[in-house]
Amino acid sequence: MAERVTVGRREPHATDALFDTLGKMAHDGTALLHAYVGAQGLTLVAAPAGPGAPEELVLGPGPFARPTRTGHQLFWGVEHALPAAVWHHAGRRHPVRGRGLHLMPLGPVRGDVSESLAYQLVVLGDEIHQVRLRAGYKRRHVVEAMAGAEVSSALAVAERVTGTSPVAHALAFSLAVEHALGLAVPAADQQARLVLAELERVTSHVGDLALLAASTGTVAAAAEWLRLKETLLRFQAALTGHRYLRGVVGPGGHRRPLSGALSALPALVAAVRQQVDGVAGALEATNSYLDRLHGAGRLPEYADGAVYWTGFVGKSAGLRRDTRWDAPYADYGALTSDLAPVAVNQPDAYGRAWVRVGEVRQSLTLLSRVMEAGPPAAASSRPPARCGAGVGLGRVEAPRGRLCYRVEVRGEHLVAASITTPSQLNWPAVPLALEQRNILQDFPIIDASFSLAVSALDL
Amino acid sequence: MFYRRWLMHYLKRPVVTSFPGRSDPDAPARGPLDVTANALFRQSLTLRQLDGGSCNGCEAEIQLLASPVYDLSRFGFAVSPSPRHADLLLVTGVITEAMVPVIRTAYDAMPEPRLVVAVGACATEGGGVFHGLPGVVGRLDAIVPVAARIPGCPPSPNDLLAGLLAAVGRPAPTAVAR
Numbered sequence A: 001m002a003e004r005v006t007v008g009r010r011e012p013h014a015t016d017a018l019f020d021t022l023g024k025m026a027h028d029g030t031a032l033l034h035a036y037v038g039a040q041g042l043t044l045v046a047a048p049a050g051p052g053a054p055e056e057l058v059l060g061p062g063p064f065a066r067p068t069r070t071g072h073q074l075f076w077g078v079e080h081a082l083p084a085a086v087w088h089h090a091g092r093r094h095p096v097r098g099r100g101l102h103l104m105p106l107g108p109v110r111g112d113v114s115e116s117l118a119y120q121l122v123v124l125g126d127e128i129h130q131v132r133l134r135a136g137y138k139r140r141h142v143v144e145a146m147a148g149a150e151v152s153s154a155l156a157v158a159e160r161v162t163g164t165s166p167v168a169h170a171l172a173f174s175l176a177v178e179h180a181l182g183l184a185v186p187a188a189d190q191q192a193r194l195v196l197a198e199l200e201r202v203t204s205h206v207g208d209l210a211l212l213a214a215s216t217g218t219v220a221a222a223a224e225w226l227r228l229k230e231t232l233l234r235f236q237a238a239l240t241g242h243r244y245l246r247g248v249v250g251p252g253g254h255r256r257p258l259s260g261a262l263s264a265l266p267a268l269v270a271a272v273r274q275q276v277d278g279v280a281g282a283l284e285a286t287n288s289y290l291d292r293l294h295g296a297g298r299l300p301e302y303a304d305g306a307v308y309w310t311g312f313v314g315k316s317a318g319l320r321r322d323t324r325w326d327a328p329y330a331d332y333g334a335l336t337s338d339l340a341p342v343a344v345n346q347p348d349a350y351g352r353a354w355v356r357v358g359e360v361r362q363s364l365t366l367l368s369r370v371m372e373a374g375p376p377a378a379a380s381s382r383p384p385a386r387c388g389a390g391v392g393l394g395r396v397e398a399p400r401g402r403l404c405y406r407v408e409v410r411g412e413h414l415v416a417a418s419i420t421t422p423s424q425l426n427w428p429a430v431p432l433a434l435e436q437r438n439i440l441q442d443f444p445i446i447d448a449s450f451s452l453a454v455s456a457l458d459l
Numbered sequence B: 001m002f003y004r005r006w007l008m009h010y011l012k013r014p015v016v017t018s019f020p021g022r023s024d025p026d027a028p029a030r031g032p033l034d035v036t037a038n039a040l041f042r043q044s045l046t047l048r049q050l051d052g053g054s055c056n057g058c059e060a061e062i063q064l065l066a067s068p069v070y071d072l073s074r075f076g077f078a079v080s081p082s083p084r085h086a087d088l089l090l091v092t093g094v095i096t097e098a099m100v101p102v103i104r105t106a107y108d109a110m111p112e113p114r115l116v117v118a119v120g121a122c123a124t125e126g127g128g129v130f131h132g133l134p135g136v137v138g139r140l141d142a143i144v145p146v147a148a149r150i151p152g153c154p155p156s157p158n159d160l161l162a163g164l165l166a167a168v169g170r171p172a173p174t175a176v177a178r
Ligand code: SF4
Pocket: A160, A163, B053, B054, B055, B056, B057, B058, B092, B093, B094, B119, B120, B121, B122, B123, B128, B152, B153, B154, B155
C-alpha cells in the first residue's frame, strides 16, 4: 500500500524558510517539488514500488484543494506556489507597483476560441512586467467524479479530462489499473496502444503549430497545418469511429477493435511526413515568422533546475526527460532504444516549436517502425475480469508531457484517484516566460507557443 | 519563403468540404439538432465562443471551422474576440458555478438581436459524464435563453456548420465549391 504523507498548510514566511533549507540541501527539481508540495498543504503520495524511478511523485488533492465555489478563489499551483519556488532563486518577489504601471485584466473570455482563464498583466506602456494567472473558473472535479465510480465510468471521465489527448489519459488510467490488479495486456493491444498514442501526439502537435502560425500572422501556414490536422482527424475517425480516438484504450485490453483503415497507415505516414517537411521547411525560411519566435517568451535560466518542466517546455530548455525513455510502457522499450528524446537548449517560442516539429517527425518514424514490424492484429480481446484490490500507478508521455495517474481499485470500483497532468506542471512557466521583457504584441505568440490545456489545470 | 507554397495552392483544386450542400463521405454523420428556428440574421454573422467548463475537445473542433476544409467565412460567419461584437454565443462545456456570472455578463454585453447556441454533450445534456458533481450547474437555459443545441462529444465541424446555419434559419446552400 502507498504511504501517505500529509503536510499541513504553513504561513508564507514558513514557506520561504522551507525553501531556504531545501535550496541549500539540493538544487534538484524533485527536492523542490517535494518542498513546494509540502508548503502548499498538498498531499504527497509516495508511489508503490513499480517499474521506473523509485521516487515518482503524484500530487493528490490536499486538504486545501477544496471545491471552489467561485472563480475568484485563486488556484494554489499557479498563483503562488511554483513561481514562489522559482523567485526564491531570483530573490524575493514583491508585487510590482509604481508610476505608469497598469493592471490589464484579460479573460476569462479571451482570444478567439479559447478556454476560460484570466490573466492579470501588469504593464508599463507595452512592456509586460508581471503576470498573474487566475484559474479555477472551470473546475469540474474530475478526481471526485472518479472516486467511488465504476472503472468503466471513471475511464469515460478520464478521456474527458483533456479532450484533445484522450488516449494519453485513458492509457495512463489503464496502466494504473493494470498495475493495481496485475492484469496482463495482449501483445497486439500493446502495439495498437503505441499507434494510437503516437497518432494523437502528431495530431496534437500539428494543431499547436497551426495556432502558433496563426498567432504570428502566417495564415497560409496555419491553414496548411489545420488542413493536415483535419486529414489526421478523419483518418482517426475511420480507424476508431471517433475523431479524437476515444473509446478504444481500456484496462487489460481494447474496448473496441481497430478498423481495417489501419492498413492505410503507412501511406498516411508518408503523406504527413512530406507535408510536415514542406510546411516546416518553408516556415524555416520565412523571416516574418522566425523574427517573432526567436527570443519571445524565453524562460529564465534560474528556472531550469528549480521546477520540473515537462514535455516540450522541458525539452526546449535542454532537459531530456521523456517517459517513453525513462519508464517505457506499451511497446516503447524495444522501438525507442536507438532514438533519443528531441531536445534543444533554446527555451523560447522558437525552441518550443522546433521541439514539436522534431517530435512529430519522431512519432512518424515510430509509426512506420510499428507498421514495418507487422501491423497490430485488428482483433480485439475481451478485457479480463477485474477482481482483487490494489494501488497502481500509470505514467505516460502525453502530447504535452508527463502524465501520472494513481488509482486505488477494489474489484470493479475505483476507491480513489489522483492525477498529475503536464499542464499543471507547465502552467507556472507561462507567467515566468511572459515577464522576461516581452511586449503585449508578443503575448498571443507566447501563449500559443505553450498551448497548455486549462481543463487539465483546473481538473 | 511561404509565398511560393501559398501561390502554388492557387493552381490546385479547393479542399473545402462539400457539406452541407452534399453529404461529406469522410466525416461522421451528425446527430439530430434541437433548434428553435430564427430568421434573424440574413447576411454576415459574428460568433463568440465561451467556455463554460469544457475539456477543450469542443474548442478544438470550433477552431477547425476556420480551416480551409470547413471555411466558415464562405457563409459570412466570422469569429470575434469580444462578446460586444458578437451576434451569436457558442457555449461549450459543463456549466460551472464560477462561469455562471461570466456567461451572464457576456450575454448582457451582446447587442440585440442575439442568439445562444449550446455546443457538445456537456452543454446540451446537463453536464454529460460530469452531471451532478459539485460546482457543475449543467443547465445553460437556466442562465440564458438557448436557441439551438448541437449534440455530440465533441460535435464534428460539419455538425457545427449545420447547427449554426439552422440556428440562424438559413437553408443549407445546395451548391458548394468542390
Ligand atoms: S461535449 Fe465532450 S468534447 Fe465537448 S466539452 Fe464536453 S466532454 Fe469535451
